[in-house]
Amino acid sequence: MKHQHILMALIAVSCSLFVGPVHAEKDPLERSLNAYYAGHYNAAYNFTVPLAGQGNPAALNLLGMMYELGRGVPQDPARSVVYYRKAAEKGDIHAQFNLAVSYNTGVGIPMNFQQAVKWYRRAADQGADFAQYNLATMYEEGSGVAQDFQQAAQWYRLAAEHGNPQAQNNLGWLYKRGRGVGKNLMVAYAWLDTAAVQGLHSAAEERDRIAAQLTQNEYAIARSLAEKYRQDYAGGKKK
Template sequence: MMMKLYSILRLGLVLLALGTGLIACQQPVVKPAPQETAQSAMQAAKDAYQRQDFNKAAEWFRKAADLGDAKAQYNLGVAYNEGKGVPQDFGQAAFWFSKAAEQGIPQAQNNLGFLYKQGQGVAQDSSKASEWFRKAAQQGFAQAQHNLGLAYRDGEGVKQDRGLAVLWLQKAAVQGDEQALADLNQLKTSAKGAKKSSSTAKPAQAPKKKAQAPKKAATSSTSTPKP
């Protein structure tokens, strides 16, 4: 009788153990929260920007930028450069433009060159400005081609070279940069005038118009997130 009772109790314990095991197996598996990616952060930034919530857009750009996204780094630089969603800070603008420029974003390279040209957020350095203009210009970015043409025209950061000035201004003009076309025509006109003046011994002409400062990237490419 005792053995039978023990067997029944033992059987009950086994069933209880099995039952507990079944309950444990039926517990839902808790999945870890999905990790935030640069792509998802960029999408959130674009959505916020389109809603004109620039503070939130800057927050998301920063998250994506910290994850190494070059476009986000560029756009965060724009935010600091323009004071949109964050306090204006040319030092921070230069920092983030530099990050994006090193990853090959031509708009960032051009804007970094502009900051070096102006001495905003970085020590003024015409040579570095021209270097960054060249990197962007070689990628076909019209504003940088224009800026590099002006650098060669005026001998700022590079040796003055009218031929190279014409070359880069033409490249920008062909892409529809109207100011580059105007500067190109002015350069050609002044060159013709100089030749005519030397051959006819006419009085010296009035001083040329003050050289135009290099431009930033166009508003359309600096104030809106890149796709």
């Protein structure tokens, strides 16, 4: 399998989206999210509109998502971008990412890679691994920015250290090819292994191909490094 260049286009509502539904209703936004996760989109919309009217960035982002997907409202990608932008300008990390994806894909707004890079960077600077990954691919491909493998490696590394398997895979490939980093098959093996234990089968295939090229001593070093990366960046998963 080849180097992954998959656009991460998760429509992000809040951190809750990545860990499952919110159960306790400690504030009005949680009520909106609970209704949304339960599939009660009309109720979620009715709960969210007043919050968005108050300028709540997470609520604005949620409305943007509902308009983009047509959940509780008629589908209207152009209107979704309006809400994403309002939330993004208030610093909402998920809205910044969603706005970047809109520019990257031309959904609801004319495609503009430079603007996509701008908003990916805003979210990436706040530590969003999904934005760091997409920003890295922009640098690697030269989309919206001058092609820069060192910058690509930097952003892949940040995302990889947050546990992002696609970034771990791509960083492994950069080490294999010596692009933006010094060529090092042992480090390439370790990053590919870390992605593989998180379920990325293509990374496992490439890891095994690299293993066949290593000497016995190099393989021992690569395995030791891979174990460390698993513990640090893949929750200690074992092969």
